[in-house]
Amino acid sequence: xEQYAGGNPEAFIxxxxxxxxxxxxxxxxxxRNRAQAEDLLQQTMLQVHRARDQFIPGAAVVPWAFAIARRxxxxxxxxxxxxxxxxxxxxxxxxxxxxxxxxxxxxxxxxARIERTLAQLPEQQRTAFQLIKQEGxxxxxxxxxxxxTVAAVKLRAHRAYTAVRLELGSDVATELEEPxxxxxxxxxxxxx
Amino acid sequence: MSQPVPPTLPPYLRDRLMQAVRSEPVxxxxxxxxxxxxxxxxxxxxxxxxxxxxxxxxxxxxxxAYLDTLVVTxxxxxxxxxxxxxxxxxxxxxxxxRSYVAMIVATPMLLLVTAIAASMHWPATLADASTxxxxxxxxxxxxxxxxxxxxxxxxxxxxxVARRPELTGAAIATAAAAWGAVALILVxxxxxxxxxxxxxxxxxxxxxxxxxxxxxxxxxxRLKAG
Numbered sequence: 001x002e003q004y005a006g007g008n009p010e011a012f013i014x015x016x017x018x019x020x021x022x023x024x025x026x027x028x029x030x031x032r033n034r035a036q037a038e039d040l041l042q043q044t045m046l047q048v049h050r051a052r053d054q055f056i057p058g059a060a061v062v063p064w065a066f067a068i069a070r071r072x073x074x075x076x077x078x079x080x081x082x083x084x085x086x087x088x089x090x091x092x093x094x095x096x097x098x099x100x101x102x103x104x105x106x107x108x109x110x111x112a113r114i115e116r117t118l119a120q121l122p123e124q125q126r127t128a129f130q131l132i133k134q135e136g137x138x139x140x141x142x143x144x145x146x147x148x149t150v151a152a153v154k155l156r157a158h159r160a161y162t163a164v165r166l167e168l169g170s171d172v173a174t175e176l177e178e179p180x181x182x183x184x185x186x187x188x189x190x191x192x
Numbered sequence: 193m194s195q196p197v198p199p200t201l202p203p204y205l206r207d208r209l210m211q212a213v214r215s216e217p218v219x220x221x222x223x224x225x226x227x228x229x230x231x232x233x234x235x236x237x238x239x240x241x242x243x244x245x246x247x248x249x250x251x252x253x254x255x256x257a258y259l260d261t262l263v264v265t266x267x268x269x270x271x272x273x274x275x276x277x278x279x280x281x282x283x284x285x286x287x288x289x290r291s292y293v294a295m296i297v298a299t300p301m302l303l304l305v306t307a308i309a310a311s312m313h314w315p316a317t318l319a320d321a322s323t324x325x326x327x328x329x330x331x332x333x334x335x336x337x338x339x340x341x342x343x344x345x346x347x348x349x350x351x352x353v354a355r356r357p358e359l360t361g362a363a364i365a366t367a368a369a370a371w372g373a374v375a376l377i378l379v380x381x382x383x384x385x386x387x388x389x390x391x392x393x394x395x396x397x398x399x400x401x402x403x404x405x406x407x408x409x410x411x412x413x414r415l416k417a418g
Contacts, residue, residue, distance in 0.1 A: 007220040020201055040415075046212055052219070052220065054224055058282060071413050076415055144285055146355075147285070148355075
């Protein structure tokens with residue numbers, strides 16, 4: 001992004017290649033609508049482009065882009081009811097992680113249950129959970145995206161974990177590990 | 193639950209975005225800095241014009257050293273406050289909400305402490321000859337003088353996503369009001385602490401409240417319709 005802000009137009013393609021897939025995954029989970037996610041991604045990346053003249057050298061691009069995407073997402077939700085289209089998108093997202101068909105089905109069912117539980121949570125808790133657990137942001141980065149403190153993000157994420165665990169019980173005991181103090185994910189099944 | 197691999201993006205998305213980027217040219221950082229400087233200069237020019245319209249700078253019987261002390265210290269405070277409120281630190285999302293709250297709360301207090309300290313050194317300035325009408329005049333003066341810098345600072349941050357747009361708006365407004373306070377002491381003859389508080393310092397919080405109300409509209413990014 002620094003190169004792009006400095007005047008190299010080709011550098012934006014590299015920014016896109018690094019940032020866009022993560023933003024798209026986030027938007028896809030939130031909207032469950034591929035067309036809407038694509039549109040919001042385009043708007044987000046255009047906003048990143050528009051801020052070219054004000055880019056701060058050394059500033060983190062990913063949390064900033066997530067914050068823009070989240071802002072646009074909130075805007076789009078305010079403008080109309082959230083469309084939930086089961087068009088197989090969720091299956092596509094997770095397909096790459098499960099090589100066997102039965103594993104894929106089990107993982108998809110579990111993921112769908114988690115998504116349903118998350119959908120019932122307050123937006124702030126759900127987003128904190130998704131940014132940390134699903135998008136791999138650290139607590140500090142998630143706090144930056146959400147405009148709050150690290151402590152508040154930890155609390156929101158913890159509440160979301162607790163709600164999901166209560167809802168899903170032992171099925172996710174080993175699947176749903178909380179991140180450590182730095183927001184890093186521990187290996188599955190390993191509890192400290 | 194393992195972390196999923198991000199979905200593959202179709203090539204047409206990138207092509208569509210690059211086409212949109214090409215159709216909407218944005219200046220480089222260097223050009224942006226030049227434009228920003230021009231906007232700020234225009235904002236301060238507007239403040240200077242209003243200040244001169246109120247009155248030409250006079251001592252109004254105040255000790256020159258008292259006035260110099262106040263102008264220098266308040267200018268320093270305004271500079272620091274602008275650095276905190278308008279600058280974004282090392283994050284594209286601006287400074288932390290805590291910094292903004294601390295800055296908004298502390299600015300009038302800092303100015304008051306320096307004004308009282310100066311008045312203690314020049315006791316004649318403690319005498320109160322102001323009236324409620326004069327207090328109200330200075331409230332309006334602060335609002336008018338802060339207008340130019342506020343528009344300029346808001347222009348610098350317009351359309352840039354912020355952690356808390358309303359708080360960012362209040363911080364920008366506080367910085368603008370601090371400059372308004374500096375300009376106002378050059379033209380206001382009253383120096384008593386009561387007048388300073390009611391006419392010059394409390395209006396800073398009034399401007400901050402205005403910034404809070406307008407923050408979402410001025411600073412936040414919005415999804416384009418359609």
